[in-house]
Structure formats: structure tokens, C-alpha cells
Amino acid sequence: MIRREEIIGDCRLLLGDCLEILPLLGKVDAVVSDPPYGMDWDGKVTVGKGGHGAAGAKAKHYGTKIINDDRPFDPEPFSGIQNRLFWGFNHFPERLSKGRALVWIKRSDEAFGSFLSDAELAWCSSGHGVYCFRDQSLMAETKERAHPTQKPVPLMKWCVQQFPKAETILDPFMGSGTTGVACVKLGRKFIGIEIDPGYFEIACERIRKAYAQPDFFVDQARQIQPVQEQMF
Numbered sequence: 001m002i003r004r005e006e007i008i009g010d011c012r013l014l015l016g017d018c019l020e021i022l023p024l025l026g027k028v029d030a031v032v033s034d035p036p037y038g039m040d041w042d043g044k045v046t047v048g049k050g051g052h053g054a055a056g057a058k059a060k061h062y063g064t065k066i067i068n069d070d071r072p073f074d075p076e077p078f079s080g081i082q083n084r085l086f087w088g089f090n091h092f093p094e095r096l097s098k099g100r101a102l103v104w105i106k107r108s109d110e111a112f113g114s115f116l117s118d119a120e121l122a123w124c125s126s127g128h129g130v131y132c133f134r135d136q137s138l139m140a141e142t143k144e145r146a147h148p149t150q151k152p153v154p155l156m157k158w159c160v161q162q163f164p165k166a167e168t169i170l171d172p173f174m175g176s177g178t179t180g181v182a183c184v185k186l187g188r189k190f191i192g193i194e195i196d197p198g199y200f201e202i203a204c205e206r207i208r209k210a211y212a213q214p215d216f217f218v219d220q221a222r223q224i225q226p227v228q229e230q231m232f
């Protein structure tokens, strides 16, 4: 069940399996997450074959590995939460209903067309249309990453801002805690769950640091209006 709990500011961080912990949580307003995509990665390093091969090498570097990536993510347990946003849309489209598509363009124009993905897709439960966010910071910062599939903080802030009225955000597959850092910067409450003790520790550290480096724009961020409300 809950193997460890850390409260840091408005963030509640839980070590354990999110599917076991989910029924124990109180009300959350939105789930914003980057779940394992289920690319059948078996823990062996397969650099050069695409997919999570390169991620596997990185994970090994950090002495830990991606867990539960051997089956496609199932969003069903989270369907009771009104607002939902999941990365990896293209890996399990049949499991998601109609909604808005978000695109993270993660490579520069010059780098387009290599064996690595140029972009990633997220599904958002409200609205419709396709919206893009360009952030190539992780291309340059690969060595700085704390997690093999770490997302940039500005990207996750944009994701959280898709739900302007949501006070408490859940990330059940928190990894290195990027969604939590985004919530700290936006002045939202956060619940994060991570099954891997190594990544859990990294997430605690990053969230502590985010509080230690106050963002002067938090108050303005609270005022941010919806990216797009349902129009039709």
C-alpha cells in the first residue's frame, strides 16, 4: 500500500502502486500524468532500436528501471476523475474517448526525421482541437535529466493550466516529479505517486528545491485563464 508519505508544502508524495493507492485518496480535481506507454520494454538495454531503448540505458545509469512498462496503460481506473490528461495518446488511442489533443514538439526542425520521435501526444478529457507546445530544452539537457522520460517543467505547467479551476492535481506516475514542480510554480496542490523508491527520492528533492526557489509569478499564474473552454 502506501510505503512512504512525504508532505512538502502543498504537495503530498506517496511511494507505492498507484492502482492500490488510488481508492485511498480524497477528492482530486484533475489527473495530469505521463504513464508508462507500454512499449514492451523488458528491462534490457536496446539502445538504437528506438522506443524506450535509450531510456533503458539512462534508467540503468540511475540504478533503477521503468516498472510496469510491459503492458499498455489503462486509463479506466482514473475515469472517475472529472479532468484527465495523459501523455502517450498514440500508444493507447482505443482506450480514450473524444477529447483534445496536445502536441509537444520536442525536436528542432533540423533534427526532424531521425529515428527518435519529433513530438509526443497527450489526450485531454475536455474540449477538442489540437494544440502545440514547442520545447526543445531536453534535447540539450539530456545529461541533466533525473528520469529517462522526464518532461520539461514548462510543458507540464502548460498541461496543468489546461484545467484552470482544478485546485488539486494528481500525478499517479510521478517519475522524477515534474508535474509536482509545475504545480508548485503555479500555486496548485499536488498529489504524486511513484512506485520506484529511487525516482520517489528524486521527486521529493526536486519539489523541495522548487519551494526553495520561489517563483515570483505564482500569484499571476493563479489568474491564468483557460487555454480553451468548450465552445460548441
Ligand SMILES: C[S@@+](CC[C@H](N)C(=O)[O-])C[C@H]1O[C@@H](n2cnc3c(N)ncnc32)[C@H](O)[C@@H]1O
Binding pocket: 016, 017, 018, 019, 034, 035, 036, 037, 065, 066, 067, 068, 147, 149, 150, 151, 172, 173, 174, 175, 176, 177, 178, 179, 193, 194, 195, 196, 199
Ligand atoms: C513515464 S514515467 C514519468 C516521468 C515523469 N513525467 C517525469 O517527468 O519524470 C512513468 C513513471 O511511472 C512509474 N510507475 C510505473 N508503474 C507505476 C505504478 N503502478 N504506480 C506508481 N508509479 C508507477 C515508473 O516508475 C515511472 O517512473
